[in-house]
Amino acid sequence: MRAWTPSPARPAPVNTIGAWGWVRRNLMATPRDMVMTLLAAAFLFWLLDVVIGWAFLNASFTGVDRSACLKQVQGACWPFIEAKFGQFIYGRYPEAERWRVNLVFAAGIIGLLPMLIPAAPYKRVNAVFLLGFFPVFAFALLTGGMFGLTEVSTSDWGGLLVTLVVAITGIVASLPLGIALALGRRAQLPVLRALCIGFIEIFRGVPLITVLFMASVMLPLFLPDGVNFDKLMRCLIGVALFSSAYMAEVVRGGLQAIPKGQVEAAAALGMSYWKTTRLIVLPQALKMVVPGIVNTFIGLFKDTTLVLIVGLFDLLGIVQLHFTDASWATPETHITGYVFAGFVFWAFCFAMSRYSIFMEKRLSTDAD
Amino acid sequence: MSDPIIRIEKMNKWYGNFHVLRDIDLQVAGGEQIVICGPSGSGKSTLIRCINRLEEHQEGLIEVNGMVLDAGLKNIDAIRSEVGMVFQQFNLFPHMTVLQNCALAPIWVRGMTQKDAEDIARKYLERVRIPDQADKYPGQLSGGQQQRVAIARALCMTPKIMLFDEPTSALDPEMIKEVLDVMVELAEDGMTMLCVTHEMGFARQVADRVIFMDGGEIVEQNAPQAFFSNPQNDRTKLFLSQVLQH
Numbered sequence: 116m117r118a119w120t121p122s123p124a125r126p127a128p129v130n131t132i133g134a135w136g137w138v139r140r141n142l143m144a145t146p147r148d149m150v151m152t153l154l155a156a157a158f159l160f161w162l163l164d165v166v167i168g169w170a171f172l173n174a175s176f177t178g179v180d181r182s183a184c185l186k187q188v189q190g191a192c193w194p195f196i197e198a199k200f201g202q203f204i205y206g207r208y209p210e211a212e213r214w215r216v217n218l219v220f221a222a223g224i225i226g227l228l229p230m231l232i233p234a235a236p237y238k239r240v241n242a243v244f245l246l247g248f249f250p251v252f253a254f255a256l257l258t259g260g261m262f263g264l265t266e267v268s269t270s271d272w273g274g275l276l277v278t279l280v281v282a283i284t285g286i287v288a289s290l291p292l293g294i295a296l297a298l299g300r301r302a303q304l305p306v307l308r309a310l311c312i313g314f315i316e317i318f319r320g321v322p323l324i325t326v327l328f329m330a331s332v333m334l335p336l337f338l339p340d341g342v343n344f345d346k347l348m349r350c351l352i353g354v355a356l357f358s359s360a361y362m363a364e365v366v367r368g369g370l371q372a373i374p375k376g377q378v379e380a381a382a383a384l385g386m387s388y389w390k391t392t393r394l395i396v397l398p399q400a401l402k403m404v405v406p407g408i409v410n411t412f413i414g415l416f417k418d419t420t421l422v423l424i425v426g427l428f429d430l431l432g433i434v435q436l437h438f439t440d441a442s443w444a445t446p447e448t449h450i451t452g453y454v455f456a457g458f459v460f461w462a463f464c465f466a467m468s469r470y471s472i473f474m475e476k477r478l479s480t481d482a483d
Numbered sequence: 484m485s486d487p488i489i490r491i492e493k494m495n496k497w498y499g500n501f502h503v504l505r506d507i508d509l510q511v512a513g514g515e516q517i518v519i520c521g522p523s524g525s526g527k528s529t530l531i532r533c534i535n536r537l538e539e540h541q542e543g544l545i546e547v548n549g550m551v552l553d554a555g556l557k558n559i560d561a562i563r564s565e566v567g568m569v570f571q572q573f574n575l576f577p578h579m580t581v582l583q584n585c586a587l588a589p590i591w592v593r594g595m596t597q598k599d600a601e602d603i604a605r606k607y608l609e610r611v612r613i614p615d616q617a618d619k620y621p622g623q624l625s626g627g628q629q630q631r632v633a634i635a636r637a638l639c640m641t642p643k644i645m646l647f648d649e650p651t652s653a654l655d656p657e658m659i660k661e662v663l664d665v666m667v668e669l670a671e672d673g674m675t676m677l678c679v680t681h682e683m684g685f686a687r688q689v690a691d692r693v694i695f696m697d698g699g700e701i702v703e704q705n706a707p708q709a710f711f712s713n714p715q716n717d718r719t720k721l722f723l724s725q726v727l728q729h
Binding site for chain 1: 561566574
């Protein structure tokens with residue numbers, strides 16, 4: 116009987132490990148891979164050259180009117196953005212009152228950040244602040260007409276302010292409404308089910324523009340004379356209803372994926388329908404469709420640009436509006452404006468997307 | 484039988500037009516352990532699911548714990564909290580820890596404080612011999628451990644009756660024993676049990692009565708000794724000859 120001595124472990128070949136190993140494996144494995152890598156690298160360099168050239172090297176950074184952006188080789192016209200920045204963020208909100216908007220933004224961030232960080236305590240207080248106190252506070256502060264604040268009509272609101280108001284209201288309203296609709300659609304009561312299906316199919320079947328138009332034009336026809344719904348309010352209602360129909364289907368997908376055994380086990384323990392739905396079904400269903408939910412939020416955020424149709428100026432709308440300013444008319448003004456607006460939208464949507472992935476990892480209770 | 488805890492008289496059930504349970508008459512006394520066996524499709528699982536009204540019967544009487552199960556039943560949840568059920572697929576709640584799984588119903592159905600519920604949960608996890616897994620998630624446990632958690636979860640509601648629907652059928656052979664041991668202990672403590680199972684060894688050891696079902700009917704029922712050594716019905720003989728082969 117020979118004693119067993121395991122053979123010594125040797126390090127892997129140098130060419131296969133580390134960064135060089137990765138490059139060899141993924142970029143240089145076959146001659147065709149080499150060619151593709153070289154082509155891709157060439158394309159990337161060209162792209163980077165164009166972008167950096169346009170955004171930095173050939174761009175103008177200072178100036179007070181169009182003359183700043185009329186160089187021979189002209190890149191971005193950043194002074195245009197700088198000059199109009201106030202309008203892009205606040206719209207026609209009076210300059211003297213912009214501190215109110217800033218206060219609302221600050222309060223929103225202070226309320227939202229701890230809510231998004233799972234480790235932060237006092238979640239219940241936080242939620243009450245964010246969903247109960249903050250909307251009232253924001254509404255009072257932004258509209259004014261009370262507590263000695265001058266009234267600022269919603270038709271003066273514009274830019275990022277309008278984008279955020281419409282998007283956030285839509286997002287916050289669509290999730291609970293969507294959940295309610297999804298549960299209603301799966302209910303046993305035929306009338307409730309028919310109503311929910313009808314609502315969902317109608318609002319999913321028409322473009323958002325139609326909904327906004329209907330809300331803006333037709334709603335006043337149904338109301339008695341003199342009662343006039345604020346235009347922004349009509350938009351908010353339209354966007355919320357539209358988005359909740361989409362959210363309902365996303366949530367329904369999650370609800371369908373919950374095995375029947377879960378509900379049976381809860382029922383066998385004596386749990387009622389609502390307790391089972393709240394504690395067993397919804398937590399699992401929502402966790403499962405976080406990608407779908409955030410996808411809908413991101414879509415909604417960008418759909419807010421459609422409020423231009425009913426005469427409200429969101430970020431994109433107000434940027435487009437200022438293209439008509441003659442003192443800034445240059446070939447690069449439009450592109451610069453669109454790139455700026457596009458970047459702001461992208462920044463918000465990317466933040467939501469990254470947070471979604473963070474939450475998915477956090478909520479995962481898989482063994483791996 | 485004086486005051487049976489479960490009384491079923493001439494119970495019939497249809498799935499649509501399919502007559503799945505035919506003229507079931509059954510009485511179970513408190514503290515009795517019953518094993519129900521039979522080929523698949525014989526209605527055994529449907530029968531015990533009718534007892535806690537996970538399935539509804541169309542004809543006949545089912546009385547559990549003194550309460551009659553019928554369509555006008557208002558407090559089905561009250562009945563279900565006295566009848567515990569263990570499923571073939573465990574059906575643990577994957578988004579909660581083992582401890583939370585067990586403490587959930589005492590908190591939300593019986594209205595206990597979290598501390599009291601967790602104490603009870605730990606006590607029953609101790610009883611099924613996995614106290615150290617309390618803070619794990621079901622996905623991190625083996626099948627046998629998960630099923631024992633499921634048994635503990637049902638026991639935390641201190642039910643008068645425990646229903647087992649093929650509890651070991653989804654387990655690896657090595658894990659069947661650990662679950663059966665728990666069920667044997669439960670039986671020795673005097674719990675009223677109805678088990679649908681293929682484990683004949685368990686039936687011999689623990690059952691007061693073995694019931695054989697086929698085609699939605701109760702074909703034969705007897706004490707295990709008599710049932711296994713002297714089956715009266717041809718159908719029973721055939722079934723036993725196939726099942727007891729290995």
